Amino acid sequence: MIYLDNGATSLHKPQAVHRAVANALQRCANPGRGGHPASLEASRQVYACREEASKLFRCPAERIVMTTNCTHGLNIAINSLIPPDSRVVISGFEHNAVTRPLHARQVKIRVAGRRLFDWADTLESFEQALKSGADAAVFTHVSNVFGYILPVEQMAALCRHYGVPFILDAAQSAGVLPVNMEDLGAAYIAMPGHKGLLGPQGTGLLLCGRNPKPVLFGGTGSESFSQSMPAYLPDQLEAGTLNVPGIAGLAAGLHYIQDRGTENIFRQEHRAMARAAADLHALGFRPFTGEHQAATVSFVPEMDSEEAAQILAKQGVAVRAGLHCAPLAHESAGTLETGTVRISFGHDANPSQNAHFRRALTKIIPSGR
Amino acid sequence: MKQSYITFRSVTFAQKAERILKRAGMDCTMQRTPKELSQRGCGYCLGLRPGQVIRAAELLDAEKVDYGKLYAVSLEGKYEEIHV
Numbered sequence: 074m075i076y077l078d079n080g081a082t083s084l085h086k087p088q089a090v091h092r093a094v095a096n097a098l099q100r101c102a103n104p105g106r107g108g109h110p111a112s113l114e115a116s117r118q119v120y121a122c123r124e125e126a127s128k129l130f131r132c133p134a135e136r137i138v139m140t141t142n143c144t145h146g147l148n149i150a151i152n153s154l155i156p157p158d159s160r161v162v163i164s165g166f167e168h169n170a171v172t173r174p175l176h177a178r179q180v181k182i183r184v185a186g187r188r189l190f191d192w193a194d195t196l197e198s199f200e201q202a203l204k205s206g207a208d209a210a211v212f213t214h215v216s217n218v219f220g221y222i223l224p225v226e227q228m229a230a231l232c233r234h235y236g237v238p239f240i241l242d243a244a245q246s247a248g249v250l251p252v253n254m255e256d257l258g259a260a261y262i263a264m265p266g267h268k269g270l271l272g273p274q275g276t277g278l279l280l281c282g283r284n285p286k287p288v289l290f291g292g293t294g295s296e297s298f299s300q301s302m303p304a305y306l307p308d309q310l311e312a313g314t315l316n317v318p319g320i321a322g323l324a325a326g327l328h329y330i331q332d333r334g335t336e337n338i339f340r341q342e343h344r345a346m347a348r349a350a351a352d353l354h355a356l357g358f359r360p361f362t363g364e365h366q367a368a369t370v371s372f373v374p375e376m377d378s379e380e381a382a383q384i385l386a387k388q389g390v391a392v393r394a395g396l397h398c399a400p401l402a403h404e405s406a407g408t409l410e411t412g413t414v415r416i417s418f419g420h421d422a423n424p425s426q427n428a429h430f431r432r433a434l435t436k437i438i439p440s441g442r
Numbered sequence: 443m444k445q446s447y448i449t450f451r452s453v454t455f456a457q458k459a460e461r462i463l464k465r466a467g468m469d470c471t472m473q474r475t476p477k478e479l480s481q482r483g484c485g486y487c488l489g490l491r492p493g494q495v496i497r498a499a500e501l502l503d504a505e506k507v508d509y510g511k512l513y514a515v516s517l518e519g520k521y522e523e524i525h526v
Contacts, residue, residue, distance in 0.1 A: 104453065105452065105453035105454075105486075107474070108473050108474035113472060116453045116457060116472075117457065120453075120454060120457035120458070120461075123454070124461075134454070134458060135454050135455065135458065135508075293452070294452070294453060294484055295451055295452040295453070295482075295484055295485055296451065296482040296483060296484065296485075297482070297483035297484040298482050298483035299482060299483070303451065303452065305451060305452070305508070307452075307454055308451075308452045308454070
C-alpha cells in the first residue's frame with residue numbers, strides 16, 4: 074500500500090520507534106510512583122522524551138506536558154486560557170479540535186483570514202480582528218486540509234504587539250517546520266506525537282508558556298497528602314499513569330527527526346507534494362496549490378470524494394476524503410458541499426509513491442472526459 | 443556523616459537535577475524520598491556523598507532547578523537539615 078494519509082497519522086515509523094516501544098513494554102513500570110529500577114527506568118524514559126522535545130521546541134523540559142493527542146492539549150489550553158464570553162480570534166482554517174472546545178466555552182468567535190495561501194489577507198484580517206478587541210487568539214500553523222502554512226511568526230508578533238495571548242495548533246507542523254516556543258512566546262502550543270513527530274498514537278505534547286488549569290484530577294506520585302493537584306508543571310496536568318511505551322516511542326521519533334533535520338524532512342515531503350500536484354494538473358484535476366504549502370494537497374474530484382478515495386484505495390493508495398474534521402477550512406475554500414480528497418506525504422516520501430499515485434489517479438478520471 | 447540528600451517536589455525535577463549533576467561529574471542516585479523528609483507525602487530525592495551536597499545545590503541554583511531541602515544523615519542514621 075502507498076500510504077499518503079500522513080496528515081491523519083504517520084503509519085511508517087522509524088525502526089527506532091518500534092524498538093523503543095517494545096523495550097519500554099518489557100522494562101518500564103509506572104513512572105514517578107516507585108523507587109525500584111523498573112519505575113525509575115520508566116521515569117527516565119519519560120524525562121528523555123521531555124528533553125528531546127525541549128531541544129526541538131526550545132521549551133523548558135518541565136513545561137512540556139504529556140498528553141494523549143493534540144486535541145487533549147488544545148482542550149487544556151483553551152480551558153485554561155479562555156474563560157466563557159471571551160472574544161477569540163481564530164483563522165479561517167481551524168480544525169474542530171479548536172472550534173468545538175471554543176463553542177463549548179460559549180465564547181465570541183471572530184474568524185480572520187479566509188483566503189488560501191494568501192499571507193497578506195491572513196495578516197491584514199488577523200490584525201484588524203486583534204485591533205477591534207480580542208481576549209485571546211487560537212490559530213493553526215498548517216491547514217490540515219490544504220497544507221496552507223500560515224504566517225505564524227508574524228501572527229505571533231501581532232499578538233505580542235496587541236497584548237493578546239495565543240494558542241498555536243501545531244498538529245500538522247511539529248516535526249517538519251520550525252516550532253520555537255522561545256521565539257513565538259505562545260501561551261500554549263499543542264501538538265500530536267503520532268503525526269510528524271513519528272511517535273505512536275495516544276501521544277501528544279503541550280508546551281506551556283503559562284500556568285494552566287488541570288482537566289483531569291488524580292494521582293501524580295507527588296504531594297500525596299494534599300487533595301489538590303500539585304500547583305507546578307508537569308505534575309499539575311499529568312494525573313494518572315502515563316503512556317510510557319508510547320512516550321518512549323515518541324522520544325525515539327523526536328530523536329530521529331533531530332538527527333535528520335526538520336528542513337531535510339520538509340524538503341523531501343514538499344518535493345513529493347509538488348510532484349503530486351503537477352500530476353493532478355496534468356490529468357485535468359484542479360488541486361489547491363499555493364506558495365506557502367506544506368506536504369498536503371487537496372482536490373475536488375468529479376465524483377463523490379469518498380468514492381474517489383475508495384477507488385484509489387483499491388489501487389493501493391491510501392488517502393483521506395471528506396471534510397477532514399475541518400468544516401471551517403472548507404467553508405473558507407468553498408468546498409464545504411463537496412469535501413476534498415487529501416494527499417499528505419510523510420518522512421518516507423519518494424518518487425515511487427508519486428508514480429503509483431499517478432497511475433491510480435487515472436482510475437478516477439470520468440469516462441466522458 | 444554517611445550520606446546527604448536533596449529533595450524534590452516531583453520526579454521530573456529530580457531527573458533534571460540528576461542529569462545536570464551527572465554532567466558535572468557528580469555521583470548521585472535518584473530514589474524515593476525517605477518518609478521523614480517527605481513533608482507533603484511522596485517525592486523523589488537525590489542521594490549524594492556528604493561532601494558534595496553544597497556544590498550540588500550551587501549547580502542547581504545556577505541552572506534554576508526547583509529543589510526542596512538539603513539533608514545529611516549522621517552515622518547514627520539521624521537526618522539533619524543543611525542550611526546553605
